[in-house]
Amino acid sequence: MDISIVSLLATLIVAATPILLAATGELIVEKSGVLNLGVEGMMIIGAICGFIAAVNTDSPLIGFIVAALAGAALSLLFAVLTQYLLANQVASGLALTLFGLGLSALLGHRYSGIRPPSSPKMEWFGMAELPVVGPIFFNHDMMVYFSIFLVLMVWVFLKFTRGGLVLRAVGENHDAAHALGYKVIRIRILAIMFGGACAGMGGAYLSLVRVPQWTEGMTAGAGWIALAIVVFASWKPWRLILGAYLFGGVTILQLNLQANGFDMPVSYLSMAPYLVTIVVLVIMSSDRTRASLNAPASLGKIFHASS
Amino acid sequence: MTLIALNNLTKKYGGVIANNDITFKVDKGEIHALLGENGAGKSTLVKMIYGLVQPDIGTMMLDGESFAPTDPRASRVRGIAMVFQHFSLFEALSVAENIALGMENPPKTDALSNQIRDVSLKYGLMLDPNRLVGNLSVGERQRVEIIRCLLQDPKLLIMDEPTSVLTPQEVDALFTTLRRLRDEGTSILYISHKLEEIRTLCNRATILRHGKVIGICIPKNETAKSMAEMMVGSKLKTPQKTITNFGLPLLIVKDLSLRSTDPFGTSLKDITFTIRAGEVMGVAGVAGNGQDELMLALSGEVLTKANSIQLEDNFIGQTGPVERRLQGLLTAPEERLGHAAAPEMNLSENTLISGFQRQKLGRRGFVNKLGAAAFAEKIIEKFDVRTISVGSAAKSLSGGNLQKFVMGREILQDPKVFIVNQPTWGVDAAAAAFIRQALLELALGGAGVLVISQDLDELMEISDTFTVISEGRLSAPRPIKGVTTETIGLLMGGSKEI
Numbered sequence: 147m148d149i150s151i152v153s154l155l156a157t158l159i160v161a162a163t164p165i166l167l168a169a170t171g172e173l174i175v176e177k178s179g180v181l182n183l184g185v186e187g188m189m190i191i192g193a194i195c196g197f198i199a200a201v202n203t204d205s206p207l208i209g210f211i212v213a214a215l216a217g218a219a220l221s222l223l224f225a226v227l228t229q230y231l232l233a234n235q236v237a238s239g240l241a242l243t244l245f246g247l248g249l250s251a252l253l254g255h256r257y258s259g260i261r262p263p264s265s266p267k268m269e270w271f272g273m274a275e276l277p278v279v280g281p282i283f284f285n286h287d288m289m290v291y292f293s294i295f296l297v298l299m300v301w302v303f304l305k306f307t308r309g310g311l312v313l314r315a316v317g318e319n320h321d322a323a324h325a326l327g328y329k330v331i332r333i334r335i336l337a338i339m340f341g342g343a344c345a346g347m348g349g350a351y352l353s354l355v356r357v358p359q360w361t362e363g364m365t366a367g368a369g370w371i372a373l374a375i376v377v378f379a380s381w382k383p384w385r386l387i388l389g390a391y392l393f394g395g396v397t398i399l400q401l402n403l404q405a406n407g408f409d410m411p412v413s414y415l416s417m418a419p420y421l422v423t424i425v426v427l428v429i430m431s432s433d434r435t436r437a438s439l440n441a442p443a444s445l446g447k448i449f450h451a452s453s
Numbered sequence: 454m455t456l457i458a459l460n461n462l463t464k465k466y467g468g469v470i471a472n473n474d475i476t477f478k479v480d481k482g483e484i485h486a487l488l489g490e491n492g493a494g495k496s497t498l499v500k501m502i503y504g505l506v507q508p509d510i511g512t513m514m515l516d517g518e519s520f521a522p523t524d525p526r527a528s529r530v531r532g533i534a535m536v537f538q539h540f541s542l543f544e545a546l547s548v549a550e551n552i553a554l555g556m557e558n559p560p561k562t563d564a565l566s567n568q569i570r571d572v573s574l575k576y577g578l579m580l581d582p583n584r585l586v587g588n589l590s591v592g593e594r595q596r597v598e599i600i601r602c603l604l605q606d607p608k609l610l611i612m613d614e615p616t617s618v619l620t621p622q623e624v625d626a627l628f629t630t631l632r633r634l635r636d637e638g639t640s641i642l643y644i645s646h647k648l649e650e651i652r653t654l655c656n657r658a659t660i661l662r663h664g665k666v667i668g669i670c671i672p673k674n675e676t677a678k679s680m681a682e683m684m685v686g687s688k689l690k691t692p693q694k695t696i697t698n699f700g701l702p703l704l705i706v707k708d709l710s711l712r713s714t715d716p717f718g719t720s721l722k723d724i725t726f727t728i729r730a731g732e733v734m735g736v737a738g739v740a741g742n743g744q745d746e747l748m749l750a751l752s753g754e755v756l757t758k759a760n761s762i763q764l765e766d767n768f769i770g771q772t773g774p775v776e777r778r779l780q781g782l783l784t785a786p787e788e789r790l791g792h793a794a795a796p797e798m799n800l801s802e803n804t805l806i807s808g809f810q811r812q813k814l815g816r817r818g819f820v821n822k823l824g825a826a827a828f829a830e831k832i833i834e835k836f837d838v839r840t841i842s843v844g845s846a847a848k849s850l851s852g853g854n855l856q857k858f859v860m861g862r863e864i865l866q867d868p869k870v871f872i873v874n875q876p877t878w879g880v881d882a883a884a885a886a887f888i889r890q891a892l893l894e895l896a897l898g899g900a901g902v903l904v905i906s907q908d909l910d911e912l913m914e915i916s917d918t919f920t921v922i923s924e925g926r927l928s929a930p931r932p933i934k935g936v937t938t939e940t941i942g943l944l945m946g947g948s949k950e951i
Contacts, residue, residue, distance in 0.1 A: 308553070308559070311546075311554060312554065314543075315550075318543040318544065319541075319544070322541035322542060322543060323541075323543075323554075325505065325525070326525060326541055326554055327524045327525035327526045327529075440545075442545075443544065443545065
């Protein structure tokens with residue numbers, strides 16, 4: 147067998163980035179007490195809108211910006227349904243995924259088989275030439291570093307800022323937050339849109355960098371994995387990186403094993419990342435007391451100001 | 454000197470008038486009580502002062518200037534602070550974070566922690582700013598709310614039922630703090646239905662009934678009974694307790710332990726007691742000391758070791774709720790809407806929740822609709838439930854009426870042992886008296902009754918034997934005669950032997 151650990155680690159980071167972006171957004175959404183199961187739909191809308199914009203403007207950066215806007219726009223639909231019309235969050239989220247998958251197929255039917263403009267690597271003053279460390283850490287495109295920077299910013303926001311405190315308070319007990327005079331619905335809508343923008347960028351990373359081309363349904367469950375990783379991370383930003391890279395690692399490992407003709411049916415190998423996610427989730431939730439300690443207490447509950 | 458004046462305030466919700474032409478004043482440096490039954494309009498009134506709702510008609514004056522807050526922040530800026538009945542706290546956040554959330558411009562965390570320590574020393578409200586609120590006792594949580602208010606230097610402090618969850622000793626400490634604040638010039642608007650407390654604490658009292666001001670009195674010059682009758686608008690009769698001899702043991706609980714699955718819950722430790730036929734046992738205790746867990750274990754919603762619960766001759770620790778009901782152990786949980794009754798379903802359907810098997814309201818999985826309706830009719834008649842028909846949704850009933858319905862549903866099923874948590878919580882005085890009388894009659898008929906309650910007066914009135922739950926442990930049951938409030942307070946605080 148011929149698998150290079152260095153190239154494995156380098157590609158693992160690329161495979162993990164879309165999930166990390168989407169999961170970071172969903173973390174903020176869930177911290178505000180909203181469960182948006184539409185991550186998959188927002189990702190794929192981001193994937194196609196970002197792809198179209200990048201192909202037509204020849205700029206990956208514009209692609210990512212458009213993807214973020216498209217994801218946020220789609221999530222606004224979810225926000226209106228759940229926050230103003232008080233629709234069930236689970237059903238609305240599932241509908242959002244189905245809608246996103248369908249709409250993206252419609253938008254993208256003329257774009258399959260095209261190559262998008264390539265995203266340039268970040269320049270780290272030649273550090274990419276370093277042995278081992280270089281290819282793993284210093285030879286990626288901008289979005290990889292952006293995703294890690296975003297996790298850092300989310301951590302700082304949640305832990306040290308007043309805005310983050312208010313967001314956590316809304317997710318913890320929306321009635322009490324309302325009684326203190328905080329605008330629960332407005333805060334939640336902003337959180338949902340941030341989640342949509344992150345998911346959109348995650349999707350665009352798939353179509354512009356990781357694959358890179360457009361195929362229908364190309365997110366292939368990445369949105370669901372992102373949701374699972376939020377639970378895996380116990381709603382703590384730094385653990386998102388661990389979860390996303392673990393999942394990315396298993397994905398890359400199974401691809402490498404397939405390529406090297408490992409003697410095992412392909413379907414088992416492609417199943418592996420999802421199986422690992424399920425196993426980890428089961429282990430995480432085995433201690434119910436501890437699992438519910440970190441979860442936002444108002445998660446998924448409908449808020450209706452009664453007074 | 455008048456601090457705040459309310460002039461002709463009226464507030465309607467749909468067709469219901471919550472407040473009708475309310476006019477009264479709170480002076481500077483006075484503790485002013487707001488008295489009234491549930492639904493008399495006290496909550497709506499203070500919500501208008503705190504800016505959570507706006508009046509339809511009428512004006513308010515604060516310090517001689519017009520005052521029309523559109524949200525709680527506007528009120529806080531003008532010097533109004535409020536301690537809520539159901540605390541507006543966040544369990545997963547620390548004390549300091551909770552306090553910061555209630556302030557307009559909180560200082561940095563370190564400075565805030567120091568301020569919290571200063572205020573807590575000054576007023577004798579001990580509190581560690583770094584602890585998680587979820588791990589605090591109810592009394593400590595209230596301190597968080599009070600300190601949050603005090604840090605804003607309020608002119609008017611509104612307190613909504615502040616003592617309903619405190620031990621007698623904690624109540625004394627709270628009153629000392631409140632008197633001190635009053636002497637420093639802060640006005641306090643104090644909402645309560647505990648009349649003796651109002652007599653010892655308050656300078657004046659405004660009494661509300663059906664959304665209107667009925668009168669203003671000086672509590673010191675009144676008796677608790679006279680104020681109660683002003684609140685209710687009619688004479689009250691108290692339940693009559695007759696002395697009975699106890700029969701055979703019905704429910705024997707021995708070394709019952711249970712680990713709570715709620716991260717902020719309380720685990721039960723070696724609970725042991727026996728209920729005999731004809732006995733009413735009262736379980737007192739501050740909320741959150743294991744009452745909910747005890748209720749779950751006894752009702753069968755959570756299973757325990759088989760031999761830790763014995764009903765007559767059978768060990769039922771591993772038996773589910775349905776089978777326990779068939780054997781004669783019936784329960785009524787604290788939460789009326791959502792636990793004891795399904796809010797959206799009508800009364801007839803709600804009889805099926807606990808009566809399906811025991812009352813044979815169905816066969817082979819099919820529901821006997823006529824039977825259920827007839828049973829609901831019987832409950833409504835025997836327990837004087839005020840409702841339009843058996844077709845009314847449970848949530849459309851007032852708290853007192855729904856509680857009477859739930860009590861009736863269980864008591865009319867002729868239980869051998871009846872366990873009830875907070876039988877009269879949030880229920881008006883007349884309905885409460887009715888429910889207590891029904892519990893006494895049930896015991897007189899030979900059933901064993903276990904009443905878990907935070908209302909000490911209620912337990913003193915109806916129990917034969919008395920015990921206190923504290924941090925998941927139950928004190929040894931003792932006859933109610935000779936138990937003093939002081940003893941209870943010490944037991945509630947966790948003292949082992951008295």
